[in-house]
Amino acid sequence: MLVVGGGLVGLTAALLLRHHGLDVTLLEKRERTSAQPKARRLHMRSLEVFREIGLAATVREAARELADHDHMATGRTLAESAQLPLWQPPGGAGETVEVSPELPCLIAQDVLEPVLRDAALAAGADVRFGVEVVGIKQDEDGVFADLGEHGQLLASHAIAADGARSPIREALGITRSGRGAVGEPLVSVYFSADLDDVVRGREFNLCTIEHPDAPGVLVSIGGVRWVFMAGGPVDRDWPRVLRTALGIPAPDLEVHSVLPWQPEMLVADRFGDGRVFLAGDAAHVMPPFAASGANTGIADVHNLAWKLAAAIGGQSGPGLLASYDAERRPAGWFAAEQSTMRADDPGGTGPGHAHPYVLAAGGFQYREGALVGDGVVEPVDDFVPTGRAGTRIPHLWLDDGRSRSTLDESGPGWALAVAGDPDGWTRPELLAYRLVADFLPAGQALLVRPDDIVAWRGDPGDALKVMRRLMSLEQM
Ligand SMILES: Cc1cc2nc3c(=O)[nH]c(=O)nc-3n(C[C@H](O)[C@H](O)[C@H](O)COP(=O)(O)OP(=O)(O)OC[C@H]3O[C@@H](n4cnc5c(N)ncnc54)[C@H](O)[C@@H]3O)c2cc1C
Structure with a gap:
């Protein structure tokens, strides 16, 4: 390869x-x-x-350098900025569904x-x-x-x-x-400066700077490294603009690169x-x-x-x-x-906007491909995983110690999630595991591909046949 x-x-x-x-x-x-x-x-x-x-x-x-940088912040300058409240997922998804065995990271x-x-x-x-x-x-x-x-x-x-x-x-x-x-060209200015004294206690992921002479977004990269993203011309006195945005003299400030780019x-x-x-x-x-x-x-x-x-x-x-x-x-x-x-529409939640977890937790549903769907299309404006064909298998912990997720059972091989007792599902091609959940009625099974995508849902007795059929697809 x-x-x-x-x-x-x-x-x-x-x-x-x-x-x-x-x-x-x-x-x-x-x-x-x-x-x-x-x-x-x-x-x-x-x-x-x-x-x-x-x-x-x-x-x-x-x-780890960015582990505490979950907040967004805003201010006229960095020195005058304040953290915004932490983002909460819309709807009930965050509270009622454990989304993933892994947290996102920066x-x-x-x-x-x-x-x-x-x-x-x-x-x-x-x-x-x-x-x-x-x-x-x-x-x-x-x-x-x-x-x-x-x-x-x-x-x-x-x-x-x-x-x-x-x-x-x-x-x-x-x-x-x-x-x-999409939109105007932007400039990313990558620089270093020791901002510890001004940032401590108000760590941020992104900080929107509203100063009229230096509007833009300050991006935490880790340690003394930062990016300032702004619109307007590429050719500016960037050290001066950055010091205005920071609101402090920052004597050690050093610009490493100025990168114009177009979204x-x-x-x-x-x-x-x-x-x-x-x-x-x-x-x-x-x-x-x-x-x-x-x-x-x-x-x-x-x-x-x-x-x-x-x-x-x-x-x-x-x-x-x-x-x-x-x-x-x-x-x-x-x-x-x-x-x-x-x-x-930054921060928009209007019609058509997917629930953030649909983007972040693999909630996009394949409609056709190496799967046998039932024609039902999952909504994207909410995140309520039900184990439908074409979606990533919902995450559930399989042990009391919360170390083994349903997602751990597939990859590199296929897996079979069986509601109830999986006795008899020990064939080498398929790894069976017990799964009793609201989204899988008793007696039903989910056939899970090596990439954690549910390929099919039905009678466990048919799973091997379906898997072989999908593997041997002649054409799409
Ligand atoms: C400002 C900014 C912020 C972003 N933030 C995020 C974010 O938070 N999250 C996110 O998911 N994405 C983000 N992205 C997007 C992300 O950076 C890109 O999607 C990602 O870099 C794509 O990775 P890639 O490996 O496909 O391509 P690239 O990173 O572009 O890598 C392609 C590589 O191929 C090499 N190459 C090209 N031609 C040849 C050749 N002929 N022979 C050998 N090598 C070759 C190039 O040298 C290059 O190293 C951001 C992008 C920008 C600009």
Whole structure:
């Protein structure tokens, strides 16, 4: 397997492919992981993916600098700012449903990527930085990557996690649709300054600065590192603007980079071509205001890795790999549209806005793909998981010690959740476990895919047959 791109989606892909026992080579043209902090919020669902591969605790440890930064804050300047009350989920979801075995966390992309790269190396992936893929071809035998002065590489399949501009997507002639630019261009100014004395006791995730000469949003990155996000021209006296926004002299302030960028909403019209699959920003870009870009990319490769393992291992028909597009393209559209709504109407809760947990806890429902649905579409404006086909299995603790979740039973294999006594469900292909819950009537079973998605719901006696049918899908 070849992964092109060593951003956080490519690195997660390498980890998941190793988890499924595949040989993987990852090629990244940069010499180092990202120098920009960019994404910071990892949703619960992404932590669940890292939990599956035994990495959630390591990620959380790396995220400890931002562990107390849950609050939003606002003020004329940072020095005059105050924390806002902590966000509460709308409706009853937070109180009545345990959403996930994992909490979300804030971790800057430039802190996360080295953690993922080290884990991928430790897992046995061949991770090569400083190697650019300059061309790609494919035929019925595999994918041939031209690495310029580094020679060639032959792989059975490739994942293009090569970012928003995705040279591979362009080379394959895959077009994109969507709104394009959303709102005005922004500037992210990455700087360091020791702000301990002014921040202590009012730690924040984002602090909105209302000063008329320096309006913008101050973003906590960890320690002495900060980003100031503002509209307007790129070419300004940034140290002066930043000191105005901070409201203190900050004598040690140092600007590291000034990055102009345009929030965009674009989704690829195909998520694959033959043996090559698009993932992450190569497949979809969206404004960052729902913190969904990286999280959606992680969900892409979680969906794809087990399907590639089944295809390469000769256990599946061609339809299983085709289900990647059928499932993840609508999911990409959903995340991109929701992110755009939040760009147009920050904090809005109007019609069409998904419940935050639907975005954060994998509540998006696949309507078609490697599943047998019952035609019932789950609402998105509430989060009431019922274990319907196409949704992630609801989380429940399976032990009194609250250490084993329903989500822990699937991945890398399939699982069967049986309401009542699972005696007799010890076949090697399916791992059975006891599950008695409101969402699963006695005598019924949930067939759960390796990516925690409920594939089917019905009589336990039919589960193995359904699983084999889905694995051997001829076409989508
Ligand atoms: C200001 C900002 C804030 C954000 N906040 C969040 C957030 O809170 N939560 C969230 O989920 N998302 C957020 N995002 C989005 C997030 O940063 C992106 O979705 C994420 O970086 C995408 O990861 P990726 O691996 O798909 O692409 P990238 O990170 O762009 O990685 C692609 C990699 O491919 C490499 N590459 C390209 N071409 C080749 C080639 N030919 N050969 C070899 N290598 C190649 C590139 O060098 C690059 O390293 C934010 C984005 C911005 C700009």
